[in-house]
Amino acid sequence: MAHVPLTHGPLAHDPLTLAPPTHASLPGDSLSLVALSGSLRARSSNGAVLNSALTLWNGPATTADIGALPHFNPDLDGEDATPPAAVAALRTAVATADALLIVSPEYAHGVPGVLKNALDWLVSSGEVVHKPVAVITASPFPTGGDHANAQLRETLRMMTGEVITAACREIPAIGPKIDAATERVSDEATLTDLAAALAHLATAATGTPAAR
């Protein structure tokens, strides 16, 4: 499990981001975010969206490499079992974060297997319970990955995650909205909307579960 610590200052000081500092009023400066990408592709457009989201988040933000996880097997997950190291690292990353962001493509009108596998490892252990979660899907097509987005929200709700609908996005026609050189979102309207989505997630993460 490779955790990449990505702690960011104000957007105005990030040379890789082309939007104005629209996130300046994001609540919860000290809130932490962990983000998972459903794409393992090196030059993934969803990875670019995730990178931009981490930059926009006004606090510590990390991502976890879910490609390192073994296939979920309940035999490895029982009370007497010691979870594989990559699983333990994922669980710790999610447990210690104030909010969870999932950014994913859609494959065959569904959730990429690698991402569903990661979520399966988090079902019984409970790290997602009452965790504020945002689901963002990006696609080259006009649908924005709507099937995968709906399926992810359903699965996360079943896991008792707190899916923040106002923080979820389906981003259509993602191709030209990405700057290939920086591997970040370069479309200003998309960046502004991404910042708005993250503000909703941060607001939700500000209170205790009972207070939300």
Ligand SMILES: Cc1cc2nc3c(=O)[nH]c(=O)nc-3n(C[C@H](O)[C@H](O)[C@H](O)COP(=O)(O)O)c2cc1C
């Ligand atoms: C096997 C496969 C199935 C796909 N199925 C869909 C689909 O059902 N809906 C969709 O919007 N895009 C689909 N796509 C296109 C992906 O959205 C596109 O390849 C996208 O760039 C993948 O995300 P990434 O750039 O983050 O890797 C599919 C791509 C592949 C390789």
